[in-house]
Structures are given as structure tokens and as C-alpha cells.
Amino acid sequence: MEDKELYRGKTWIAGGVCAGLADHYNIRKGAIQAVFVLGTVVYxxxxxxxxVLWLLIPKRTG
Structure with a gap:
């Protein structure tokens, strides 16, 4: 298993946190975005x- 660093994605939408998490865990970005949106609506x-993740996770360079 390959160790991947966790970085924010190169997307300009909402800081790239969902894109970075999706890339790190090999999950579809839309699934993570849906969880964040539904969780936000409910809680x-x-x-x-x-x-917090946006502040802690470094942006991918290069």
C-alpha cells in the first residue's frame, strides 16, 4: 500500500478540502461533498x- 500525503486539491471551489480527501482515500469527490453538505444542513x-481542515491541510504545490 502506498503512503500518500494529504494535500488540498487544486480546485478553487471551497479551498479543495473535499478534493484532497477524495484523492487521499480514493473516494469520489462528489460523495465527500455530499456528506459535508448533508451534514451541514442537519448539524x-x-x-x-x-x-479547520482548510487551515491545517497544506495546499499541493506543483
Whole structure:
């Protein structure tokens, strides 16, 4: 199994956190986005989690 670094994706939409998580865990980006959106509608907690991840996960360079 290959060890991958966790980086934010190169997308400009919402900081690339979902794209980076999807790439790291080999999951479809839309599935992660759906979880964040549904969780936000129900609990509002994912907004804070997303902001923390956006601040902690480095942006991919190159």
C-alpha cells in the first residue's frame, strides 16, 4: 500500500478540502461533498470541521 500525503486539491471551489480527501482515500469527490453538505444542513458542525481542515491541510504545490 502506498503512503500518500494529504494535500488540498487544486480546485478553487471551497479551498479543495473535499478534493484532497477524495484523492487521499480514493473516494469520489462528489460523495465527500455530499456528506459535508448533508451534514451541514442537519448539524452545522461540518462547516467548522471544513474550516479547520482548510487551515491545517497544506495546499499541493506543483
Amino acid at each position: 452545522l458542525v461540518p462547516v467548522f470541521i471544513y474550516i
